Amino acid sequence: MDELRDMLTEHGATLVGYADLSPLPAEVRAGLPRGVSLALALDPPIIAGIRNGPTAKYMELYRRSNALLTELAEAGAAFLRERGDRAEAWRATGGIDRGTLSVRTQHKTLATRAGLGWVGKCALLVTERWGSAVRFASILTDADLPVGEPVDESRCGECAACVDICPGEAPQGVNWRAGMERPEIFDAFACARHMRERQQRAGDDITICGMCIACCPYTLAYLRRSGIDPNAP
Template identity: 30%
Template sequence: MSLQDELNRIALENGVQYFGVANLSEATDFIVDQGGGDLSEYPYAISIGIRLMDPIVDKLSHRNERSALLNYKHHAYDVINSRLDMVTSILSSHIQDNGYAALPLPSSKRIDDERICAQFSHKLAAHLSGFGWIGKSCLLITPDNGPRVRWATILTDAPLQPTGSSMESRCGSCSECVKICPVQAFTGRNFVEGESREMRYNARKCENYFKEMENNEQLAVCGLCVYVCPHGRKKN
């Protein structure tokens, strides 16, 4: 069994539904700009994803039900992120034991408060692994589960085989995520390679919305763009 097959097996045994490999050579400038030159030393990214529970996401429209929001924050965010971090740690140890370098990246940790971004874009790795496209919500949209997947990434120099390539947008004229956003954070533009995120998404509006909820002693939970996407709701 190849190293890649071993990693795939370990991931699946630990509850991961999506396991892919991305060639990062075409995204070097973006990676350096967001996370620094050290990250560009790794030619490949392993992208793993865990699907969110539909009954939890489907309750997000019930904004007056504290239990629905609490369940989403706990099970669809905190717990899933912890599971992803555990799996990336396990996989990275296995890669290192086989003589290669591996850098697991936190599933949800911000490093830049000004730009409101993490060290590395998990959506980028998933996109380049062939799992989906970047939607008008700036989320990674999968054909089968829409944006109802959380992602994490391992950077590595292990000689792995890419599992796919970037997928063209299938959003079409749909703008459900744009319309439902309570702070109108999305412009409705389709993703364009090389175009800045700000052309499509005002992260500061989301940031201020969450702060406002916290200041009002409310649960800082939204996720309406995750809930409403037809590619995730089509089975309901």
């Protein structure tokens, strides 16, 4: 489906992949058998700036990226519907179940099924080229798409950078495999609790941290290729 990929990249998507979702339970894919995973690579200087903690610039980038990704997902879904396919945009954020801090359809599940990357020890989607400095949105569809080869296992290996740096002690130090439940590798409540306490101390509106993104060796390689020295003061 080159036309869809071209349209999404022309409008700003960095990465587009197609996923076979049919092995997943029908309720997590709205009964639709395939998915489109689309991503934005995040601005390298801003990512380098969160090595030691969150910044207002990163929060602004996070909000801006989510808004663009949601627009892209809606445009892609409209494109497919005009062709006569069923399609549902799954926005970049929202739809969180407060009891589990999880969503019905995980963007990272689509991304791994599309072959774009794996789930790191920090529970973020990690790509070979941009590390975890990427954000995702998704489209669920019945369109006939050339699906990618799923990634079923972590490529973190012995790395524990995000485990060691996390001030909330959220990553459990476990390598992901497809089908694992998030609590086996990551305590989302510990991450949220740390951020809530940090926000109360700082008295700002920054609700995300991102240190686990900036320390990842795959992210650091992306920053270096972008001409940034991650160790510069």
